[in-house]
Amino acid sequence: MIPGDGEENRVGTAHRTAPALLAVLYLLSGALCWLGAAVPMDPATPVPLLWALGAVGIGGGAGLWLTADRARPWVLHAAVVVISLLIGVLAWRSATAVGIVGLGPVQIAVALWAAHFLPLPAARVHTAVLLVCAGTGAWAAAPSGFLSPWICLVVAVAVLAEAQGRLATRLRTAAGTDALTGLANRRAWEEEASRHLARAVRSGEQLAVAIIDLDDFKQVNDRDGHRAGDELLRDLAAGWSRRLRQADLLGRYGGDEFVLCLPATDEVAARALVDELAATHPFTWSAGIATARAGDTLDTVLARADAQLYRRKRSGRTT
Structure with a gap:
């Protein structure tokens, strides 16, 4: 019943992916700036600017990359805004029309990153900021x-970002939702509950x-068949969801087990x-409850709740 280290590793890997890919985008952009500075394609190429932008890209x-494990959301938002501004600067100082239109691939890459990893409204804002800066x-x-060609590029960036954003939203919803009950599934519940727990441990706030x-x-x-069992699970989940507060997090842990983060x-x-x-x-059920303590992880809190649950079951007590 209790999640193991493998699940925690998968959650950690998912958290690192967004900043790591944004880091790769920065590194590649910086490397291409340095390449353009080392082998300028036009006498008017702004070589000093390319060296400077390359340094910003490599350093950023x-x-x-080094802080991917602990990157906060605001850092990622700021990094996207910064690279959008730098694309605008590079477009402004480009020596040729080809160089300006040639910024299209990096614009598409930035827009697709935002559309894939950020909520759709935020991705739309970042895409608009990117297009305004570059334009x-x-x-x-x-x-x-x-x-x-610039109009074609703008349309392509906007359309690709919107399509990717909508697809990513549907995939995230499907990946985090239990198909039978519509509740958060185990993986999605653990990710969100871990965030609630970290905040509670950091602030000293109560959490159960x-x-x-x-x-x-x-x-x-x-006795009644699996269809009746499925209907019972749906009825219980719907009834509980109506009674819970907006901040409470209810999830299906698997089979006939549910979890609550309060x-x-x-x-x-x-x-x-x-x-x-x-x-x-x-219908009767049993519940075990544990509250967060200093130094807790989600595993340790769940283990205490699990132990109380089975004590209550052995004693014959329900709820």
Whole structure:
């Protein structure tokens, strides 16, 4: 029942992916700037600027890579804004129309990164900022005659970002939702509960976690069939969801087990809430509750809740 190290490693890997890929984008952009400075394609190429932008790209990429494990969301947002501004500067100082339009691939890469890793509204804002920065730089640049390909580039960036953002949103929803009950699935619940726990441990705020295990659920499947069992799970999940607060996090842990994360809640309040949930449906179940302590991980809190759950089951007590 309790998640192992493999699950935690998968969660950690997912958290590192976004800053790591943004770091790669910075590093590649910096390397290409240095290549352009070392082998300029036009006598008017702004070589000193390319060396400087290359240093920013390499340095920023290295910083993002080294801090990928603990990168905060605001750092990633800031990094996307910075690279958008740098693209605008590079467009403004480009010596040729080809050089300006040649910034298209990096614009597409930045927009696709935002669309894949950020919520769709945020991705749209970043794409708009990117296009405004690049467009302003292109408009202020000395070369001309690239309006048609530039319009095609802007349309391509906007369309690709929107398509990727919508697809990523659907995939995230599907990946984090239990298909039967519509609740958060185990992976999604653990990710969100871990964030709540880290915040509670850091701030000293109360937080409770509950594990719910249905009593004699197998008999329902054996007696009435799996369809009846599925309907019971859906009814319980719907009834509990209506009774919970907006901040509470309910998830299906697997089979007939559910988990609750209750921010700003001590054990007494958590037990009272669990008793309220019991009133939503006549089917009986047992629940174990544990509250967060200093130095806790999600595993340790769940282990204490799990131990209380089985003590209550052995004693014959429900809810």
